[in-house]
Amino acid sequence: MTYAKSGWTALADSTRRTIFDLLVERPWSVGELAHRLPVSRPAVSQHLKVLKDAGLVVDRPAGKQRIYRVDPAGLTALRAELDLFWSKTLAAYKVAAEQPSEEL
Amino acid sequence: MTYAKSGWTALADSTRRTIFDLLVERPWSVGELAHRLPVSRPAVSQHLKVLKDAGLVVDRPAGKQRIYRVDPAGLTALRAELDLFWSKTLAAYKVAAEQPSEEL
DNA sequence: TCTTCGCGTAAGTCATGACTTACGCGTAAG
DNA sequence: CTTACGCGTAAGTCATGACTTACGCGAAGA
16 A cells, blocks of 8 residues: 555556566566667666556566566555455446436 | 556546546546545546546536546456456466576 | 536646666676 | 676756646526
8 A cells, every 4th residue: 555656657657567568477687678678778777666666566686687576565556456446436336326317 | 458558647647546536436527526626627627538538437418517437448458457467477476486496 | 698607628837757878886707 | 906797876858747827618597
């Protein structure tokens, strides 16, 4: 819940979603990601920082490089929010269905 | 899938998430939302347009006012993306667990 | 019909943030 | 120890977008 606010904004940026798309497959180093993306390496570092602050990824030093991977806890938090949206929406629809006055 | 790209950006903004939070409870008119929020009514209209373009809400004319409600299809699309992230992450962890060389 | 209400849009302002290059630090190699 | 590598951060630029006020349109009431 701590990262809830920035979780959405972290995945809002297109480049960051691409990075995250790669990270869900397997761990990547910063240089690997930068080589794969059309932006500079510092830009990748900045994006990774945002994802890390949002609790979506974690990093681990490995010699000269740094390996990033997805943090399942961050994903779980986002899913919980989305599920709450979903359940409330369904509940609202149920209420609307019980009121014969209004159509959908 | 058409709205997938803008779905995240639509919920990235804090004000828009607040609007969406209200809309999942029940349908609201634009004026009601504006009265509830610390921004002007045109600002609310612009936010609703973004949410509508993202497929997250639908609107319906009701006399002089316009009623907005959540579109379950948009929520489903977001959930599908998130679930895909989740399953891929789990699969990657399973692969990592089968390789005794690296720890988490 | 005239007025009022609710809303969307246009235009302009200002803050946010996504990028760049330059730099500095720790690690591995020679 | 010196060099090269991988990375993070600082500083500055530029585009995006979140807001405002002003305006115009359609619907309901008098």
